[in-house]
Amino acid sequence: xxxxxxxxxxxxxxVVIGLLMLLxxxxxxxxxxxxxxxxxxxxxxxxxxxxxERYIFSISDNLFIIQKLVDHCxxxxxxxxxxxxxxxxxxxxxxxxxxxxxxxxxxxxxxxxADFRAIIEDDLQVKNYSMxxxxxSGINLNQVQLYDQKIxxxxxxxxxxxKIQLEEGEKLIxxxxxxxxxxxxxxxFEVALLIILALALYLLxxxxxxxxx
Numbered sequence: 680x681x682x683x684x685x686x687x688x689x690x691x692x693x694v695v696i697g698l699l700m701l702l703x704x705x706x707x708x709x710x711x712x713x714x715x716x717x718x719x720x721x722x723x724x725x726x727x728x729x730x731x732e733r734y735i736f737s738i739s740d741n742l743f744i745i746q747k748l749v750d751h752c753x754x755x756x757x758x759x760x761x762x763x764x765x766x767x768x769x770x771x772x773x774x775x776x777x778x779x780x781x782x783x784x785x786x787x788x789x790x791x792x793a794d795f796r797a798i799i800e801d802d803l804q805v806k807n808y809s810m811x812x813x814x815x816s817g818i819n820l821n822q823v824q825l826y827d828q829k830i831x832x833x834x835x836x837x838x839x840x841x842k843i844q845l846e847e848g849e850k851l852i853x854x855x856x857x858x859x860x861x862x863x864x865x866x867x868f869e870v871a872l873l874i875i876l877a878l879a880l881y882l883l884x885x886x887x888x889x890x891x892x
Contacts (some may be wrong), residue, residue, distance in 0.1 A: 703872050709865055716858050728848040734779045735841050738795075741768045741775075742833060745803065749826045772799055788843050795836040802829040 745768050748761050776796050784792065803826065 700876070703869060703876075728844050728851065731779060731782055732841065732844050734775050735837055735844070738772050738775050738779075739834065739837050741772050742830060742837070744768055746827065746830045749823060749830070766804075769799055769803065785843060785847065788840060791836045791839050791843075795833055795840075798829055798833045798836070803833070 745765055748765055748768075773796070776792065776799070779792060
């Protein structure tokens with residue numbers, strides 16, 4: 680009778696141990712997935728937010744130089760060089776925009792970036808500097824003001840894009856914190872399972888010996 684009771688207890692303990700090991704295996708899978716998610720989140724923070732912020736800074740710097748060149752079009756030097764420099768700056772901007780477009784854009788980012796590209800391509804192409812200045816009539820103030828308005832609009836798009844980087848970066852950091860907190864809970868759960876497993880092994884291996892003795 681005692682042997683039968685022991686066998687039943689042994690089978691029950693083995694079943695419990697099997698279930699505990701299965702739970703630990705499942706917990707381990709969840710942990711590994713959590714670490715992959717954390718890694719993916721921080722890569723996204725770097726590639727789609729921090730790098731993009733650098734793009735925005737570079738674009739803004741080029742835009743500022745273009746505005747200086749436009750606003751000082753009455754300075755006595757070779758205007759053809761000014762046109763070439765503006766064209767070079769515009770090409771630099773469009774190259775950076777192309778890199779920007781390859782990142783993971785939100786809908787708002789896509790709208791602001793498309794609007795910005797349109798301004799650069801359609802409104803700020805200084806193909807003929809005489810639109811801004813000529814020896815006979817001097818500075819075309821209306822055209823300069825028009826360029827300044829377009830540049831201000833483009834800068835506003837950049838400001839909005841920069842704000843999105845902060846908002847999306849904060850969301851990603853919050854997401855990472857949630858994953859880390861969940862991972863800590865699962866780690867505590869694994870510790871509890873290990874304790875229960877140790878108790879189950881004790882009952883299986885030693886309790887019967889103590890009873891017999």
